[in-house]
Amino acid sequence: MYEPAPSSDVAAPSRVHTRRVVDRYRDYAELATHETEGVDYRRLRRVPQRTTAAHIAIHGGMFEPPTSQLADHAAATGEWAYYAFEAIKPGGNEDMHITSVRFDEPQGSELAASVERIVAWHGTIEPGVRTFVGGRDTVLADRIAHELRSAGFAVATHVPRHLAGTNPRNIANRNRRGRGVQLEITEGQRRRFFAGANLERSTIESPENRTAEFYAYTAAVNRALHAV
Numbered sequence: 001m002y003e004p005a006p007s008s009d010v011a012a013p014s015r016v017h018t019r020r021v022v023d024r025y026r027d028y029a030e031l032a033t034h035e036t037e038g039v040d041y042r043r044l045r046r047v048p049q050r051t052t053a054a055h056i057a058i059h060g061g062m063f064e065p066p067t068s069q070l071a072d073h074a075a076a077t078g079e080w081a082y083y084a085f086e087a088i089k090p091g092g093n094e095d096m097h098i099t100s101v102r103f104d105e106p107q108g109s110e111l112a113a114s115v116e117r118i119v120a121w122h123g124t125i126e127p128g129v130r131t132f133v134g135g136r137d138t139v140l141a142d143r144i145a146h147e148l149r150s151a152g153f154a155v156a157t158h159v160p161r162h163l164a165g166t167n168p169r170n171i172a173n174r175n176r177r178g179r180g181v182q183l184e185i186t187e188g189q190r191r192r193f194f195a196g197a198n199l200e201r202s203t204i205e206s207p208e209n210r211t212a213e214f215y216a217y218t219a220a221v222n223r224a225l226h227a228v
Helices: 028-034 067-078 106-114 138-150 187-191 212-227
Strands: 041-046 053-061 081-087 117-124 131-134 181-186
Touching (some): 041 053, 041 067, 041 106, 053 067, 053 106, 067 117, 117 187, 117 212
Parallel strands (some): 053 081, 053 117, 117 181
Antiparallel strands (some): 041 081
8 A cells, every 4th residue: 555645745836726717618619719739739549449448637738737647547557548638838728628517529529428437537726635536427436435545545525516527418427328437636636646746747747757656546546447
């Protein structure tokens, strides 16, 4: 079991968003009209043959770092599908936030509809060093919460409504079964995944900066996914 460091070891926030965001764009089509793919954002997708599950990060890149790296590693090691929408501007990445119930980017939507199970990775501004596990797939959610706690990670016992992820239109729930899991990970927890508690782009995009906690966390989530 991984033994987390005391919470006092977490560095002060740097460039991670610290407030709830009001969407600037109604949908992907409007976003794509105003933002440039490859400059402002990028779409990443990997689909192994005969995969039945996907790890996704629709607010990846520098908006909710390092959710795309977590989803990517979990998908690769578990041989699941992977999708990420990454905001990669030097600043102002909150402009490209599209809430989960309205996220309709075609590649991500198509992948979601093709699999049985989804784990959607998000970052939350809630305080502390913990994870909120939500979504309509309560069997998988409970299993993930159990595996995370068994590995030494703090999991919230109550999930606020705005983090619950239970709306059927949430992309986490738009799979074949109509139910998925949404992980909302606090900044305090996310900072522990990288050396120096650093969530700058140059740090999170280099695997050598990942801590043992990064690997322990993704392994716990995958154990749950393999068990259901």
